[in-house]
Amino acid sequence: MRARKIQRGISLLGLLFWAVIIGGGSVILLRVVPTVMEYYTIQRAIDKIAKDGPSTVAAARDSFERTKQIEYSIVSIEPKDLNITKVDDKVKITFAYDKEVPLFGPAFLLIKYKGESH
Incomplete structure (x- = not known):
C-alpha cells in the first residue's frame, strides 16, 4: 500500500478571503x-509656537496662521480653534478636531484628534 500524500496549500476561497482582508485594510x-x-504637523507647529512663547493670544494665532500658509497639509483646523492659555508662566496650546474619512458609499470612518503643546 502506498501512503497517501497530504496536500498543503491554500484554497481558492481562502485566497479570496485574504485578498479582501488585505485589500480592505490597505x-x-x-x-x-x-x-x-496632518495631526503630527499640527502638533509640531503648536509645540514650536508654545516654545517661542508668544506675548499674546493674537500673536500665537498669527504665528499658527503663518505656519498654516507654509504647511499646505494643515486643512482641518483654524487659528481660532486653538485654546491658548498660560500655565506657570508658560504658554499652553490645546486643540481638538474630528476628521471624517470616506471609505466607500455611505460609510465613513470618524477619527477624533486631540493634542496639546509640550
Whole structure:
C-alpha cells in the first residue's frame, strides 16, 4: 500500500478571503495615513509656537496662521480653534478636531484628534 500524500496549500476561497482582508485594510490605511500626518504637523507647529512663547493670544494665532500658509497639509483646523492659555508662566496650546474619512458609499470612518503643546 502506498501512503497517501497530504496536500498543503491554500484554497481558492481562502485566497479570496485574504485578498479582501488585505485589500480592505490597505484602502483604509491609505486613507487614514494623510490625516495622521496632518495631526503630527499640527502638533509640531503648536509645540514650536508654545516654545517661542508668544506675548499674546493674537500673536500665537498669527504665528499658527503663518505656519498654516507654509504647511499646505494643515486643512482641518483654524487659528481660532486653538485654546491658548498660560500655565506657570508658560504658554499652553490645546486643540481638538474630528476628521471624517470616506471609505466607500455611505460609510465613513470618524477619527477624533486631540493634542496639546509640550
